[in-house]
Amino acid sequence: MIRVQGLNKWFGDHHVLRDIDLEVAQGEVVVVIGPSGSGKSTLCRCLNRLELAGSGEILIDGVPAPVEGRALARLRADVGMVFQSFNLFQHKSVLDNVMLAPMKVRGVSRTEAEKTARELLARVGIADQAGKMPAQLSGGQQQRAAIARALAMRPKVMLFDEPTSALDPEMVGEVLDVMVQLAADGMTMVVVTHEMGFARRAADRVVFMDDGQIVETAKPNAFFESPTTDRARSFLAKVLTH
Amino acid sequence: MSALLDHLPEFWQGLIVTLQLTAASFAGAAVMGLVVTALRVSPVPVLRGIGTAYVETLQNLPLLVLLVLAVFGLPEIGIKAGLLVTAIVVIALYEGAYIAEALRSGVNAVSAGQGEAARALGLTFGQSLRHVILPQALRTVVQPIGNIFIALTMNTSLAAAIGVVDLTATANRVNLLEAQPIPIFVGAGLAYALIAACAGFVTGRLERRLAVIR
Numbered sequence: 401m402i403r404v405q406g407l408n409k410w411f412g413d414h415h416v417l418r419d420i421d422l423e424v425a426q427g428e429v430v431v432v433i434g435p436s437g438s439g440k441s442t443l444c445r446c447l448n449r450l451e452l453a454g455s456g457e458i459l460i461d462g463v464p465a466p467v468e469g470r471a472l473a474r475l476r477a478d479v480g481m482v483f484q485s486f487n488l489f490q491h492k493s494v495l496d497n498v499m500l501a502p503m504k505v506r507g508v509s510r511t512e513a514e515k516t517a518r519e520l521l522a523r524v525g526i527a528d529q530a531g532k533m534p535a536q537l538s539g540g541q542q543q544r545a546a547i548a549r550a551l552a553m554r555p556k557v558m559l560f561d562e563p564t565s566a567l568d569p570e571m572v573g574e575v576l577d578v579m580v581q582l583a584a585d586g587m588t589m590v591v592v593t594h595e596m597g598f599a600r601r602a603a604d605r606v607v608f609m610d611d612g613q614i615v616e617t618a619k620p621n622a623f624f625e626s627p628t629t630d631r632a633r634s635f636l637a638k639v640l641t642h
Numbered sequence: 643m644s645a646l647l648d649h650l651p652e653f654w655q656g657l658i659v660t661l662q663l664t665a666a667s668f669a670g671a672a673v674m675g676l677v678v679t680a681l682r683v684s685p686v687p688v689l690r691g692i693g694t695a696y697v698e699t700l701q702n703l704p705l706l707v708l709l710v711l712a713v714f715g716l717p718e719i720g721i722k723a724g725l726l727v728t729a730i731v732v733i734a735l736y737e738g739a740y741i742a743e744a745l746r747s748g749v750n751a752v753s754a755g756q757g758e759a760a761r762a763l764g765l766t767f768g769q770s771l772r773h774v775i776l777p778q779a780l781r782t783v784v785q786p787i788g789n790i791f792i793a794l795t796m797n798t799s800l801a802a803a804i805g806v807v808d809l810t811a812t813a814n815r816v817n818l819l820e821a822q823p824i825p826i827f828v829g830a831g832l833a834y835a836l837i838a839a840c841a842g843f844v845t846g847r848l849e850r851r852l853a854v855i856r
Contacts, residue, residue: 450758468685470766477764487759491778500773501763546759553763 407456434609480550488534520548540571645820656812667733674738700739729801748779788845
């Protein structure tokens with residue numbers, strides 16, 4: 401579904417992604433973990449070209465990701481993205497947030513879009529919040545609305561860029577539950593996160609990044625029980641002791 | 643006082659011309675402002691350059707100079723238009739630069755994540771601007787645009803200098819007959835103040851009505 405080959409990215413002199421190769425199969429859930437500044441968010445944002453890669457190739461569903469213009473917009477329509485800071489459209493109700501892109505990008509009728517939107521809001525458990533403005537919702541509800549908004553485009557892949565990092569601890573669970581359900585339904589997902597519990601529970605594969613490189617890739621059990629590299633071992637020692 | 647009252651029909655006519663100048667040039671300036679803002683935040687460098695050049699040129703020349711140049715220059719290149727139309731177009735182009743700057747500050751005030759979310763959903767640049775960025779940007783710049791409207795109202799009096807018989811020109815003409823500058827110009831000034839007060843009232847209402855809960 402996604403194939404990344406020889407991806408490099410610089411911010412000025414800072415080499416943030418080094419020769420990244422990654423393949424994500426249809427229906428696979430890949431969880432990317434690693435210390436802050438390891439480039440995992442940047443990698444996630446490169447996948448739908450919110451960041452432009454310096455060099456390398458990104459293929460989505462066998463097609464090279466276009467660099468700009470309408471072709472890029474079409475690619476993004478098929479790739480859902482969920483952000484750390486939710487990024488719901490502040491001036492639109494939750495329902496309108498979910499309806500906007502299907503109507504404007506896919507040309508779906510208003511009635512059809514509303515029907516889908518209400519179904520999705522029910523699926524993420526906030527059907528009763530449809531008429532509210534984003535700022536009237538809790539963080540967890542906003543993030544679930546953002547997931548519904550991305551799903552409304554019927555994406556082939558979903559990218560999650562630290563979806564629970566901006567949430568109060570008691571709201572993390574409600575968002576992760578939605579994501580676990582989504583994974584169980586067979587969605588192809590790339591999830592950048594610090595939630596090790598989620599990685600164990602829902603990941604088909606864990607990708608460990610450090611210093612702009614993919615250091616280790618393994619099944620979650622194998623990775624958490626017996627990491628093969630020192631860097632992964634020391635990272636896990638730090639995050640799992642508490 | 644009688645100087646004013648005796649010439650009420652002329653003043654009324656002058657006020658109507660001022661209102662026409664104000665309304666038409668503000669409408670034009672709003673359209674220009676939107677277009678130039680879209681240029682200035684466009685991903686295409688050439689378009690951004692054109693937008694910047696437009697703003698820099700028009701903000702850095704006095705309106706009176708532009709008006710005089712248009713009145714004498716346009717016929718030279720074969721464009722013949724009435725004085726009122728010429729004044730409306732020039733004021734619209736000039737104030738459009740200011741509206742563009744106000745709008746751009748509004749666009750900058752919208753968090754980058756809003757545009758990213760819009761693009762990530764597959765909206766094109768134009769769609770993101772139209773459905774996500776500008777509606778939010780406009781809400782934050784209601785007050786500055788109200789100020790530009792008031793400044794524009796005052797600036798329409800410069801049209802008097804190129805022969806448009808607006809409120810200011812009318813006051814001038816009546817004063818030539820009556821030689822009572824104080825009551826005549828106080829009267830004209832009050833009429834301008836009234837327009838400005840209305841604008842202030844409307845922007846205040848708009849701002850409260852459009853406020854986005856954050």
